[in-house]
Amino acid sequence: MLExxxxxxxxxxxxxxxxxxxxxxxxxxxxxFLLAVRPNGSIIQLLGQVSAERIGINATDLxxxxxxxxxxxxxxxxxxxxxxxxxxxxxxxxxxLEEGGFVRRERDPKDRRRVIVNLNPGPGLRxxxxxxxxxxxxxxxxxxxxxxxxxxxxxxxxxxFEDIVRGQLARLRGDLESxxxx
Numbered sequence: 001m002l003e004x005x006x007x008x009x010x011x012x013x014x015x016x017x018x019x020x021x022x023x024x025x026x027x028x029x030x031x032x033f034l035l036a037v038r039p040n041g042s043i044i045q046l047l048g049q050v051s052a053e054r055i056g057i058n059a060t061d062l063x064x065x066x067x068x069x070x071x072x073x074x075x076x077x078x079x080x081x082x083x084x085x086x087x088x089x090x091x092x093x094x095x096x097l098e099e100g101g102f103v104r105r106e107r108d109p110k111d112r113r114r115v116i117v118n119l120n121p122g123p124g125l126r127x128x129x130x131x132x133x134x135x136x137x138x139x140x141x142x143x144x145x146x147x148x149x150x151x152x153x154x155x156x157x158x159x160x161f162e163d164i165v166r167g168q169l170a171r172l173r174g175d176l177e178s179x180x181x182x
Contacts, residue, residue, distance in 0.1 A: 037161075047135075054131050057100060060085070064093050065102050065119075073118045075108070084173060100124045 022030070045059075052062040060083075067082055068074060074082075080090040094117060097103045101124030108114035119125060143151060 051131050055127050057096065057102070061093050061096055064090070065097055068103060068117055069119055073116050076105070076115050076117060079117060097124075 048062055049059045052059045055062065057065070064079060064083060064085075067079060071082070076090050076094060077087060079085075079094075080087045083090070085093070094103065094105060094115075098105060098120075101120055101122045103117050104120045105115045105117055108116050146154070
C-alpha cells in the first residue's frame with residue numbers, strides 16, 4: 001500500500017486534520033479505519049474487471065449495466081451524466097450491452113427523440129448470477145454474525161460513505177471541467 005512520498009501519493013499524514021477534541025487513540029483509530037477501507041476501492045475495481053471478463057463484457061459496460069440495474073430505466077443522457085462518459089461513448093456501451101442481451105433501448109413515448117434504457121431480463125442477465133451469486137452468498141454468511149443493530153450501523157456508515165464519495169466525485173468532475181487540478 002502506498003504511504004506517500006516517492007510514489008507521488010499523499011501519505012495518511014496528508015489526509016487532513018482530526019477533530020480538535022480528538023484523543024490520540026481516536027486519531028489512531030480514524031487513521032487505521034481509513035487505511036483499512038482504502039484497499040476496498042482497488043479490490044472492488046479488480047472484482048469488476050474479472051467479473052466483466054467472465055460475463056463477456058468490459059468493466060465500463062458492467063459499470064453502466066450496474067447503474068441501470070440499481071437506478072432503473074433511464075435515458076442514455078442520464079447514464080452519460082452519471083458515468084461521466086460522453087454520449088458517443090454511451091452509445092457504444094449501449095450497442096454492446098444490447099447486442100449481448102443485457103439491455104434494450106426504447107423510444108420515450110413522451111419525447112420520441114429520447115431513448116430509455118431498460119434491463120432486458122433475458123439470457124444476458126442470466127450470465128450474471130453465477131458470477132455474483134457466490135459473492136452474495138458469502139456476504140449473507142458474514143452478515144449472519146452481526147446483530148440487526150450492527151447491520152443498521154454498517155448500513156448507515158455505508159450510506160454516509162457513499163455520500164462522501166459522490167461529493168468528491170462531483171468536486172473532481174467540477175475541477176476537471178473548469179480546468180483546475182487542485
